Amino acid sequence: MTDIKSIKQYTHVQRIYRELGELGKTTQDPLSVDELSAFDQLHYHGTDALDVAMALLGADTGQRWLEIGSGLGGPARYIAAYGGVHVTxxxxxxxxxxxxxxxxxxxxxxxxxxxxxxxxMQFDRPPGSFDAIVSWLALYHIPQRARLLEKCHRLLKPFGRFYTEDLTARGDIDEVQRALLERDLYAITLPQITEYRRDLENAGFEVELCQSMSSDWAEFVRVRQARFRSDRARHLRVHGEAVVNALSEYYAAVNRHFQSGKLGGLRLCASKLEAAA
Ligand SMILES: C[S@@+](CC[C@H](N)C(=O)[O-])C[C@H]1O[C@@H](n2cnc3c(N)ncnc32)[C@H](O)[C@@H]1O
Known part of the structure; x- marks a missing residue:
């Protein structure tokens, strides 16, 4: 079975320090959230996507949010800085x-x-600890969807909100395609959008928004790959061959899966009903 650490986007984590070096920052210099946001958002459309979530969820000082799969911390820092929220x-x-x-x-x-x-799946806090649970491009890595959603439900306050942008299947995916998606993206749980919505409802949520992002993201990953390729000389100078080859391979694989018409994505926002259904 594939290991999440073999996914090329997650190797060479320290490359962000090379980008900061390009801005003239030493490894100790203070930083602002805005200086980092070009490099620390590992989902699509960077902080624009976070603005959508903050507006929908009504981010405010005093709220406590949990972000599942927080990567380099970009979304959490941005939400804390611009929404005043406390983020775990x-x-x-x-x-x-x-x-x-x-x-x-x-x-x-x-x-x-x-x-x-x-x-x-091992994380534990008292029931009702969070006003919102959010996640960008992370839940597809996690097995046992029913248990995951049941945990989210328990950790939220009554009427607490759940927001995710996540990968989905488009149409039926056969075993061969599933194996390739697991190998290239570590895509472990990949329901279709209708199933995704039903899973939330079965776990005791009311779905407020369930929007396909499939076409939008297919274009995003196409442009990302093309840009990375055309800036290859710059990236080689900054990061060296191992990093550039790893990222090229990853961006090409993601683009291939999206363009195949079998991989898509969604933006979903829901509220916790008082008790699990
Ligand atoms: C594509 S990255 C996105 C990071 C961040 N959400 C962002 O948008 O910048 C997904 C992250 O989820 C993390 N992840 C995967 N499975 C997880 C789990 N079971 N618990 C916590 N984090 C997990 C991965 O390690 C990875 O860093």
Whole structure:
């Protein structure tokens, strides 16, 4: 079985320091959230996607949010800085977590972003701990969808909100395609959009928004790959061959899967009904 650490986007985590070096930053310099946002958003449409979520969820000072699969901490820092929210940023991979924590410290946001390293399926807090649970391009990595949603339901306050942007299947996917999606993207749970919505409803949520992002993201990943290719000489100078080859391979694979018409995505927002259905 594929290991999440073999996914090329998750190797060479320290490459963000090379990008900061290009901005003239040493490894100790203070940073702002805006200086980082071109490099620390591992989902589609960067902080624009976060603005959508913050508006829908009514982000406000005093709220406590949990982000599942927080990567380098980009979304958590942005939401904390611009929404005033306290964010618990939960990340599975130790190296990503360590870099995320260091960057949050350099942004002076330690009091508003709590970094936790671990698997969401083992994560434990008292019931009703969070006003919102959010996640960008992470839930497709996690097995046992019913248990995952049941945990989200329990961790939310009554009428708490759930928001995700996640990958989905388009139409039926055969075993061969599933194996390739697991190998290239570590896509473990890939329901179709209608199933995704039904899973939320079965777990005791009322779905407020369920929007296909499939065409939009297919275009996003096409342009991302084309840009990366045309800027190859620059990327080679900054990052060296191993990093550039790894990322080229990853961006090409994601683009291939989207253009095949079998991989898509969604934006979904839901509220917790009082008790699980
Ligand atoms: C594509 S990245 C997105 C990171 C971040 N949400 C962002 O948009 O910048 C998905 C992240 O989810 C993390 N992840 C996967 N499975 C997880 C789990 N079971 N618990 C916590 N994090 C997980 C991965 O390690 C990875 O860093």
């Amino acid at each position: 940023a939960l990340e599975l991979q130790r190296e990503q977590h360590e870099v995320a924590r260091a960057l949050t410290g350099r942004c002076g946001l330690e009091d508003r972003v709590e970094h936790v390293c671990g698997d969401f």
